[in-house]
Amino acid sequence: MGGVPKQSLVFQGQSLLERAVAAAAGARHVAVVGEMASLPIWPPNLLSCREQPHFAGPAAAIAAGLDALADIGEDAPYLLVLACDMPLASQAVAALQEALQMSTAADPANVMAAEGNRPQPLVGFYRTPELTKACRDLAARGALVNGSVRSLLANLDVQLVTVPAGSTSDVDTWDDAAALGIAAGNQSERQDRQTGGANVGGNS
Template sequence: MPPPLRMPWPTPPSPRPHPTPRRPTQPRPTQLPPRTDPFRVSRAPAVVPAFDAVIVAGGRAHRLHGASKPALLWNGRSLRDRSLAAVGSARAIVWVGDGDAGLDPRVIVTRERPLYGGPAAALAAGLAALPHPLAPMIVVIAVDLPRIEEAVAALLSAVAVADADVDVDDGDGTARSRDGVIGVDAAGFRQPLLAAYRSEALESAVRSHADPIDGSSLRRLIRDLRLREIALPDGVTADIDTPEDAAYHGIALPHETEEHTP
């Protein structure tokens, strides 16, 4: 009997390689512009030059019923301590006003002459009290700004840019640097007591001021300086001049505290 006929098994087809799945085409992300800092005006590296500081802390505070502005408390800290902290990295600090036991002994205390001669006289007195040679920049601030630390940080972040900034004088075509930076409030008004001035320019402005410095306008004193304006956020430039200002910031005046004392 012949052997059974064996049929060969069909050879299975070679498996085809699976195609590599293709990722769906994604639209290229839109190139967003770099984030801009409202206090920076160029791509220059932020290197803050050495600076001195003048804190204007005098004044009679008539509208605050004679309350000491430096002693007012905002969120648990005095305006004095806030202003000193704001310029804590200064080479030298001059306090133009009444000294008190709470001041760091390294702070230079002086007063304008005659007393209560106004901000321009206070600035001139503070400038005269700084040790020489002066630092390249002088930061000038008022003590009655609760958010002074934010404001000074904004100024210092712009100082390095202004320090390297060169403009062309329209008079004779001579290139020269800016004379500093000055804070501008939300309404567009310059704040001379919230500024960083080039020391040489500020000294020159005080020396060449024609009017008596006592009672003079600080805006008039600095009007010829070439200052870069720094727009500050709303509220940063708000000061404490009236009981309404104090109430708005939640600051209790001394006579109010006494009235609530049992």
């Protein structure tokens, strides 16, 4: 994106980070892994943290979010993992919540968004103990830093849930931004040089 932080891009009057936090509105606590200057108002349940080292990739960001939530005693059974570059992700989150409600207590599910044959692991509800163990296992192998989400989730039993078309469309290039109606230069002036990470929310 030419050095422009994706989370500060503006879609329909909100920064992408604002939209991601809003999509996780049902969470008891939300951990934002990355800079938060594009949030004009910080909800009282919001935590700020960073992966170590900075820019160590999405698996390390998820681990940082889990640690931040654990530090305040958050013990929700599920964690919503949500990247901040999907402006329509609230639709996908709603579909995943519905799928969770249909799962049984005897067979709890990890659920991940999918459009057609394209899974999107950065929109998913994962059982907190399983995801925490996966992070620790990856760290023990020295593979957490710069590790992929695919490797992090490799040993989890994950159910794919079909979500509304376009709800996991992400912004990786200016062409992606243009396709979603985000014009070049239409970014938040509140965040000129910041860089982003994953948005992680603990959900009850």
